[in-house]
Amino acid sequence: MTAASLGLGTYRLRLPAVHEAACRAAEDPETAWVDTAPNYLDGRAQHLLAPALARYQVPVSTKVGFLAEGAASLAVADGALSTTEASSGHCLTAPFVHWQCAQNRMALGRDRLNMIFVHNPERSPGNPYEVLRGAFTALEEEVEAGALDAYGVATWDGFDAGTLTVTELDRVATEVAGTAQHHLRAIQLPVSLVTASAFAQALDGEGPIAQAARQGWDVYASAPLFGGELPELATRELADLIRQDLSIPQACLLAVASCPGVARVLLSASNPAHWAEGRAALREPPVAVPTLRKVLDVLAPE
Template sequence: MATRDALWGYRDAFGDAFGRTYFRRFGPGVASSVGLGTYLGDPTDAVDDALRETLRLGIESGANHVDTATNYRCGRSERVVGEAIREAAVDRAAVVVATKGGFLPFDGDRPDDPAAYLRERYLEPGIVDPADLVGAHSIAPGLLEWSLDRSLDRLGLERVDCYYVHNPETQLESRSREAVYDALEAAFETLERRRAAGDVGAYGVATWDAFRVPEGADRYLSLREVLARAAAAGEAVGPDDDHGLAAIQLPFTVHMADAFTRANQRLPDDPDGDPVSTLEFAHEAGLAVVTSASVGQGELAADGAIPAAVDARLSGDTPAQRALNFARSAPGVTCSLVGTTDPDHLRENVAAGTFDPLGASAFDATFE
C-alpha cells in the first residue's frame, strides 16, 4: 500500500524536476497530478508489453498515480499494472494504485459469444444475480467483493489505495434514482468492511455522465446524496462514524468542462441554496477529483484541436501537454489521467508537469 513517508519521499526525489503544484494531496500523502491511465489498447500480448514498459517508465520518471479497472482490456490492464510496479525501480509504497469494479470483465480476450460467456462465467455460478444486472453492469455487494478479490489477485497486491464503484449511473437505465442510491449505500458498506480489513485504503465513485449532466437529467446523480450514503455506510460499519469515500473520477477537457461550468450540485449545509459545480462541491467536501479522458483519448493532441484563445493561455510545448495542463489547472482537480503505450508520448505527457498550471483567475478567464 502507499504510505505517507514513501509518497513524500517520492515527491522529494522528483519534485524539483516539475512545476508548481505538480504533486498534490492524495490519500495518506501526495501524488503526481499527471496520472497513468490504462483504458485504451487491444487485449493482445504486444499491447501488454508496450503498456508495461510505459507504465514502468512513467513510475520511474515522476508519475506515481496509476489508474486501472477490472474490465480494462479484458482484465489484462490490471495484470500489467502489477507487473510494471514490481519491475519499476521504485518502492511500491510510493505508488498510488487505483482500480474499479462494476462491469463484468472478460478474462484475457473477447469471447466469440460474449452473452454466453457472461452467463456461464457469472450467472450460472451465482457470482451475480440477474436481478442486479443492467446489461453487463452491477454494483451489488457480492459482485464488488468478487471483483475486488479478483483485482488484488490480478495486480498481485495485498491492497489497493483507491477502489472506485465504476459508472453507477449505468444502473439508472433500469432503476429509479432512489434505488441506485440504496445500491450505492450497500456497495459502500461492503467497501467500508474491506477498508477496515486493510484491503483498500479508500474508495470513490468513477463516472462518465453522473456528475456532469444537468440536475435531474436521466443519468444524473447528486454528490450530496452520494456523500450522505457514504456517511451512513461508515456509521453502520464502524468502528467510528468516519467513512472512506475520498475521490471521484470524471472526464474533463476543454470540450468537456461541465464539472467546472455547470452548477448542478447542492451543498450539504445549504441544500436550498444555489447549486454549485461538481468541482466546487468536491473542494468543499474534501474529495479528490481525478479527471479521465484528459487529452480527449488523443484527439486533443492534434494541432488546432484546442480553441486558439484557450491554447494561447496554456503552457506546454505540444498540444497534448497544453491539453493536460488545462485539466490540471481546473480548481479542485487532483490528478489528470492520460494513457499511452508509446514511450515518447509517455515522456511528453509526464513533461507536461514541468510547466506551471494556470492560476484560478487565469483559468476562469479561459471561459470569458
C-alpha cells in the first residue's frame, strides 16, 4: 500500500499565486496534476493556469456544470443554453456540456483534456441519473472525437446524501456507451478527518471510495484540510497519533492520502512552503488502517 499522489486544487488559490502554484505542481512529472473548473476564481482560474500549462505538460482536470461569470450570455448567444437554463447558474444538458468542453479547451490552451468532471450533478432538478445520461452521452462523444481522455463525477454531498451511488453511475455510463468499457473513470469528493463518512466506510472496504477503486476508477480527495479549518480543529496529540514527526496539517494530509482507495489528494496551496510541506507529507509511508480508525474515533466519532 502506498499513499496517494498530490495534486493542485485551485478552488481556494489566491489569484496572484495561480501561475506559480501550477509551476510548482509540475515539478514532479510522475505525479503532477492540476484540478480546476471554469467557475473557480470568479471564472478566471483556467485562463490564469494556461501559461503554466503551456510551459509544462502537466495533466489537468476541469469541470462542466456551473456557469462561470459572464458565460451565460455567451452560451445563450451560441445556442448552447436557453435563457431559462442560464438563469439557474448550473446546467448539464448535452449541448451545454459540449459547449463548455470547447470553452475549457480554449481557456486552458489544450486541444485535448485529460479529465472532465461533471460538477455537482445533485444540483440539477429532477432525476440526477437522467441528467447524467445526457452529460455522459456528450462526454463519450468528446472522447470519440479525440478531445478528451476520460470523465468523472465531482460531488460535494451526493454520495453522503444517497443521491448518487457508484453502482448507478456505472450503470448509466454503461448504457450510454453501450459497453462496460465506458470512459467514466473517476470520482471526486471531500475526504478529510471531519468530512469522514466515506473515509470511515473505506476503512471497511465499503462506500463510494472502495466501490470506485474496485471499478478501477481513480478517487480524487478534495478539501483534505476542510477548507483550511482542519489544522485549527486538530490537536498535537491527534497529529502524533498519525505520525509524530509531522506538523498538524501534514499529519491530516497523510491520513487522507492513506485512505484505502484514494488515488489523489487535491491541495490548494498558494504558499510555496505549504506546497513543499504537503509534498513531504505524502512521501511518508501510509498510515495503517487500525491507526486511521483510532484517529476517526477521536475526531469524527460515528
